[in-house]
Amino acid sequence: MKIGIVGLGLIGGSLGLDLRRLGHQVLGVSRQAQTCELAIARGAVDQASPNLAILGEAEVIFICTPLDAIQPTAEQLLPHLSPATILTDVGSVKTPVVEAIAPLWPNFVGGHPMAGTSEAGIAAAQPNLFAQKPYVLTPREKTPVKGVQTVAAIARSLSAQVYYCSPEAHDRAVSWVSHLPAITSASLIAACLSEPDAAVLELAQKLASSGFRDTSRVGGGNPQLGRMMAQYNREELLRSLQYYRQSLDQLITHIEQEDWTALEQQLQRNHQTRTKFLNPSAG
Amino acid sequence: MKIGIVGLGLIGGSLGLDLRRLGHQVLGVSRQAQTCELAIARGAVDQASPNLAILGEAEVIFICTPLDAIQPTAEQLLPHLSPATILTDVGSVKTPVVEAIAPLWPNFVGGHPMAGTSEAGIAAAQPNLFAQKPYVLTPREKTPVKGVQTVAAIARSLSAQVYYCSPEAHDRAVSWVSHLPAITSASLIAACLSEPDAAVLELAQKLASSGFRDTSRVGGGNPQLGRMMAQYNREELLRSLQYYRQSLDQLITHIEQEDWTALEQQLQRNHQTRTKFLNPSAG
Numbered sequence: 031m032k033i034g035i036v037g038l039g040l041i042g043g044s045l046g047l048d049l050r051r052l053g054h055q056v057l058g059v060s061r062q063a064q065t066c067e068l069a070i071a072r073g074a075v076d077q078a079s080p081n082l083a084i085l086g087e088a089e090v091i092f093i094c095t096p097l098d099a100i101q102p103t104a105e106q107l108l109p110h111l112s113p114a115t116i117l118t119d120v121g122s123v124k125t126p127v128v129e130a131i132a133p134l135w136p137n138f139v140g141g142h143p144m145a146g147t148s149e150a151g152i153a154a155a156q157p158n159l160f161a162q163k164p165y166v167l168t169p170r171e172k173t174p175v176k177g178v179q180t181v182a183a184i185a186r187s188l189s190a191q192v193y194y195c196s197p198e199a200h201d202r203a204v205s206w207v208s209h210l211p212a213i214t215s216a217s218l219i220a221a222c223l224s225e226p227d228a229a230v231l232e233l234a235q236k237l238a239s240s241g242f243r244d245t246s247r248v249g250g251g252n253p254q255l256g257r258m259m260a261q262y263n264r265e266e267l268l269r270s271l272q273y274y275r276q277s278l279d280q281l282i283t284h285i286e287q288e289d290w291t292a293l294e295q296q297l298q299r300n301h302q303t304r305t306k307f308l309n310p311s312a313g
Numbered sequence: 314m315k316i317g318i319v320g321l322g323l324i325g326g327s328l329g330l331d332l333r334r335l336g337h338q339v340l341g342v343s344r345q346a347q348t349c350e351l352a353i354a355r356g357a358v359d360q361a362s363p364n365l366a367i368l369g370e371a372e373v374i375f376i377c378t379p380l381d382a383i384q385p386t387a388e389q390l391l392p393h394l395s396p397a398t399i400l401t402d403v404g405s406v407k408t409p410v411v412e413a414i415a416p417l418w419p420n421f422v423g424g425h426p427m428a429g430t431s432e433a434g435i436a437a438a439q440p441n442l443f444a445q446k447p448y449v450l451t452p453r454e455k456t457p458v459k460g461v462q463t464v465a466a467i468a469r470s471l472s473a474q475v476y477y478c479s480p481e482a483h484d485r486a487v488s489w490v491s492h493l494p495a496i497t498s499a500s501l502i503a504a505c506l507s508e509p510d511a512a513v514l515e516l517a518q519k520l521a522s523s524g525f526r527d528t529s530r531v532g533g534g535n536p537q538l539g540r541m542m543a544q545y546n547r548e549e550l551l552r553s554l555q556y557y558r559q560s561l562d563q564l565i566t567h568i569e570q571e572d573w574t575a576l577e578q579q580l581q582r583n584h585q586t587r588t589k590f591l592n593p594s595a596g
Contacts, residue, residue: 144520144522163522164519164520164522166520193516193519193520195516199512199513199516200516202510202513202517203513203516203517203520204517204520206504206505206508206513206514206517207505207517207518207520207521207522207524207525208520208522208524208525210501210504211501211524211525211528211529212524213561213564213565213568214497214500214501214528214561215528216564216579216580216583217497217557217560217561217564218493218494218497218557218560219583219586219587219590220560220563220564220579220582220583221489221493221553221556221557221559221560221561222489222490222586222590223582223586224556224559224560225489225553225556227485229482230482230485230486230489231489233476233478233482233483233486234485234486234487234489234490234590235589235590236447236476237427237447237449237476237486237487237490237491238490238590238591239427239446239447239490239491241490241491241494241495241530241531242490242491242494242590242591243590243591244527244528244530244531245494245497245498245527245528245530245531246494246583246587246590247524247527247528247587248524248527248528249580249583249587250583250584250586250587250588251580251584252584253577253578253580253581253583253584254577256576256577256580257573257576257577257580260568260573260576261571261573264568264571267568268565268568268569270504270508271561271565271568273504273507273508274500274501274504274561275561275565276504276507277500277501277503277504277507278496278497278500278504278554278557278558278561280503281496281499281500281503282496282551282554282558285496285543285547285550285551285554286551288544288547290540290543290544293539293540293543294536294537294539294540296499296503297499297532297534297536297539297540298536299503299506300499300502300503300532300533300536301533301534301535301536303502303505303506303533304502304529304530304532304533305533306518307502307505307517307518307521307525307526307529308521308525308526
């Protein structure tokens, strides 16, 4: 199959590495000529160009740009395509993307492979990035079945676990497990910075170990990605933040009122619940 | 040296494994005869007994019980000791422990080796648990220097990094990097449970990956330990929770008001700050 990839970063590059290994012909587009050269050198694409016209004959095209570039990229791309071309994306928020592109291109299938590393860029691309990871597809009722099946078959060929849901359900679910943790984790780091006693802050930095490292990780990630996630999934994020704030306030109340039985019961529920999140088949 | 250990769990057992390897004679006490047998079989102690009298000739004694058993254990132990015996503990909160025991036994040195795993009990004991980990000592002005130096030398012989501070500074610092993260992480799990739409919750459980796993880890830990940490470090924990709540509210406000510049700036500061916490020499 001829497959196009726009945006040759960690996701686009990793996708290209796998798709070429599976025997597809991969055509890549990046605004930067240097990235195009690197993608060819790394074996992530067969051909690459800064010009979207190179994708005219692609049967399926993956838009792998940052969230805020997905819609403009699609609009610039459409004039080059034949009506049968299947368009998909890899954005981490789905409702605004699907609402913007589906009316312009019926053969659009919203997608979100939930894979990544702390690195970015084509240099960080790696084979098998998507294996055993969720790959969510968010077709609408009117989306042609062939397009959905084609993207799903490609995702499965990457050994990803394919899930289907509405764009709205996707955005609500990822708000819980991805966007809310990023903000609560960011608040933790910001709170430490507000400690007025410099000596205590210095001591805290020396004593910080695995607990702090893990809890602060996603809040210390890429600032642009964090901002865009909040911007594009704003309503769902605010909704889950309101629930979070209620849970936090309840735990604070237990501690203020020295209700240690209630605190320990909640921690017991957490202990059991977390297992379900990390191992759904156990739930 | 003859060294006593009361409480043969993960910390006490691991301590014993290292101390025996270093050539010390290790005497262990556990309330449960079965634990005593297991500790001997695992090579964590030379002798073990449920009877504290076994420690009469120990030169240094480590109390390695849970927080709420440290003071009662010390009180039962003191009648068996000669005045030169150095007493220390490994509790994760220091002010209440030091305030309770130092008046009863001048030769008491509060200590906190910041090492652990998700496992508990003598079966989880392992060599080198303390290597390259912080080991905080919290002597008071009146604590005899010889006692402090002896415990510090033992900690260094475990390859731990020894820090000195007041019990109060310790409790404030660990509130930031250990106890606050436990509560914010617990709130995250509790908040997810409050999602009223069961289908969304089920989808969220399927999509939860490394970001959720890391951010929720310490909040899903041992409920009794979490409760005791809050109980014994209540004031400092409530203080850091107030700062946390302010930071959270500010991020929520940025998102509500769509002030994406302010949000990205805060995330940028976080990104830089987190490096200092995890690599203090870089700060």
